[in-house]
Amino acid sequence: xxxxxxxxxxxxxxxxxxxxxxxxxxxxxxxxxxxxxxxxxxxxxxxxxxxxxxxxxxxxxxxxxxxxxxxxxxxxxxxxxxxxxxxxxxxxxxxxxxxxxxxxxxxxxxxxxxxxxxxxxxxxxxxxxxxxxxxxxxxxxxxxxxxxxxxxxxxxxxxxxxxxxxxxxxxxxxxxxxxxxxxxxxxxxxxxxxxxxxxxxxxxxxxxxxxxxxxxxxxxxxxxxxxxx
Amino acid sequence: xxxxxxxxxxxxxxxxxxxxxxxxxxxxxxxxxxxxxxxxxxxxxxxxxxxxxxxxxxxxxxxxxxxxxxxxxxxxxxxxxxxxxxxxxxxxxxxxxxxxxxxxxxxxxxxxxxxxxxxxxxxxxxxxxxxxxxxxxxxxxxxxxxxxxxxxxxxxxxxxxxxxxxxxxxxxxxxxxxxxxxxxxxxxxxxxxxxxxxxxxxxxxxxxxxxxxxxxxxxxxxxxxxxxx
DNA sequence: TCCACGTATCTTGCATGCATCATCCGTGCG
DNA sequence: CGCACGGATGATGCATGCAAGATACGTGGA
Numbered sequence: 001x002x003x004x005x006x007x008x009x010x011x012x013x014x015x016x017x018x019x020x021x022x023x024x025x026x027x028x029x030x031x032x033x034x035x036x037x038x039x040x041x042x043x044x045x046x047x048x049x050x051x052x053x054x055x056x057x058x059x060x061x062x063x064x065x066x067x068x069x070x071x072x073x074x075x076x077x078x079x080x081x082x083x084x085x086x087x088x089x090x091x092x093x094x095x096x097x098x099x100x101x102x103x104x105x106x107x108x109x110x111x112x113x114x115x116x117x118x119x120x121x122x123x124x125x126x127x128x129x130x131x132x133x134x135x136x137x138x139x140x141x142x143x144x145x146x147x148x149x150x151x152x153x154x155x156x157x158x159x160x161x162x163x164x165x166x167x168x169x170x171x172x173x174x175x176x177x178x179x180x181x182x183x184x185x186x187x188x189x190x191x192x193x194x195x196x197x198x199x200x201x202x203x204x205x206x207x208x209x210x211x212x213x214x215x216x217x218x219x220x221x222x223x224x225x226x227x228x229x
Numbered sequence: 230x231x232x233x234x235x236x237x238x239x240x241x242x243x244x245x246x247x248x249x250x251x252x253x254x255x256x257x258x259x260x261x262x263x264x265x266x267x268x269x270x271x272x273x274x275x276x277x278x279x280x281x282x283x284x285x286x287x288x289x290x291x292x293x294x295x296x297x298x299x300x301x302x303x304x305x306x307x308x309x310x311x312x313x314x315x316x317x318x319x320x321x322x323x324x325x326x327x328x329x330x331x332x333x334x335x336x337x338x339x340x341x342x343x344x345x346x347x348x349x350x351x352x353x354x355x356x357x358x359x360x361x362x363x364x365x366x367x368x369x370x371x372x373x374x375x376x377x378x379x380x381x382x383x384x385x386x387x388x389x390x391x392x393x394x395x396x397x398x399x400x401x402x403x404x405x406x407x408x409x410x411x412x413x414x415x416x417x418x419x420x421x422x423x424x425x426x427x428x429x430x431x432x433x434x435x436x437x438x439x440x441x442x443x444x445x446x447x448x449x450x451x452x453x454x455x456x457x458x
Numbered sequence: 459t460c461c462a463c464g465t466a467t468c469t470t471g472c473a474t475g476c477a478t479c480a481t482c483c484g485t486g487c488g
Numbered sequence: 489c490g491c492a493c494g495g496a497t498g499a500t501g502c503a504t505g506c507a508a509g510a511t512a513c514g515t516g517g518a
Binding site: 253254255288289290291292309310311312 | 501503504509510511
């Protein structure tokens with residue numbers, strides 16, 4: 001009668017055979033949709049169809065459907081039954097909401113990081129890397145480095161839930177910001193300076209300064225993003 | 230060449246025919262799994278199989294698979310390819326993480342609510358309802374009312390992202406707490422008193438008191454939950 | 459006894475097909 | 489000319505089927 005086997009707690013991480021088929025079809029569909037969302041191919045109010053995406057990737061609709069479900073959960077699109085997927089436009093309100101949320105999370109994380117000071121040297125080095133990427137005009141890499149900088153501070157909290165919440169909050173700016181940064185290199189230089197202030201406060205073990213630096217950084221980011229849409 | 234039609238921005242909310250088929254199979258599967266997670270039928274380290282759940286609900290594996298994906302995203306289970314779904318146990322660490330996250334969110338929301346004071350009367354009334362439910366020993370309804378109380382404060386911020394983050398954070402205590410409350414009615418009485426303090430501070434328009442009341446409430450909740458696992 | 463190996467069994471990933479629902483559009487009527 | 493109606497079209501929800509990966513187990517050999 002029991003429909004589930006009661007326990008089988010041996011999910012060993014090793015695999016007898018690595019059997020690396022690469023990412024699954026579902027993951028490829030998900031990555032593809034996100035990439036289009038971030039590079040601006042899928043813009044606000046656009047209507048997507050599973051079939052078209054499936055055809056493009058030469059896979060069936062099933063994994064595409066799963067990817068769309070996930071994107072809906074993450075707030076990027078909205079699924080209308082039997083009608084299709086509407087790409088939600090990024091509104092000013094949403095950007096404000098995201099930045100408020102990020103502020104709550106990142107201020108908390110930076111405070112903790114400053115208390116331990118461990119991250120300091122690593123973060124300062126990362127800021128140098130960012131400056132280098134700016135000089136070499138490697139936009140894509142810069143965006144990745146920016147992401148890594150913030151993510152590292154969050155992850156140092158060890159709080160997986162915060163991490164997931166942050167991941168959702170970060171996607172929205174990416175939809176606006178990726179194309180935006182390219183057009184405003186002066187903003188990027190400023191952004192790096194703000195990063196440096198955060199890293200320095202953490203390295204100094206000054207939680208109050210770290211909180212203030214993060215708040216300033218996010219304030220500036222919000223203004224920049226609001227100008228961009 | 231363009232795989233997507235560029236726009237069809239007419240997702241009218243009205244339906245020509247209501248055509249109320251009730252919830253979709255996928256939603257039913259999702260609700261079913263969550264219910265089992267919360268009522269303790271699906272306990273930590275248990276291994277679930279799509280086929281069994283599908284059979285139980287008399288639907289196919291497809292919608293069950295979608296529901297499991299969503300549960301994985303919400304952090305309740307982990308999917309092992311070709312092996313099944315492992316129900317993740319709720320650890321003390323996770324409870325702490327969740328309460329830290331909730332504290333960030335709810336303190337912020339309570340502060341805002343106290344600034345506007347609008348929610349005050351409604352919240353105080355809700356607390357009275359909770360006391361009534363306690364006296365009548367309606368555990369299920371009480372849990373729902375508790376959820377509604379917190380959710381209302383969050384939703385008043387109008388920040389959809391915070392709302393979603395809170396929803397994820399709230400699920401974890403539900404897996405521990407539903408069965409726990411039943412066994413500790415004295416904790417419930419205390420909990421209601423804490424709710425009343427929060428509601429009163431908001432009604433008084435005292436943000437500092439509201440923040441403090443929320444922090445106290447969540448501290449107590451954490452202790453209670455940690456004792457429960 | 460203990461380990462290696464081949465096979466049966468279980469489970470999932472995904473392709474495919476069908477039924478249904480929403481939308482679009484042409485036609486006929488007032 | 490405007491509008492209602494009906495079929496064509498396109499989209500999804502979900503059932504089903506197949507192939508492949510993972511595990512369990514029985515058997516044979518050292």
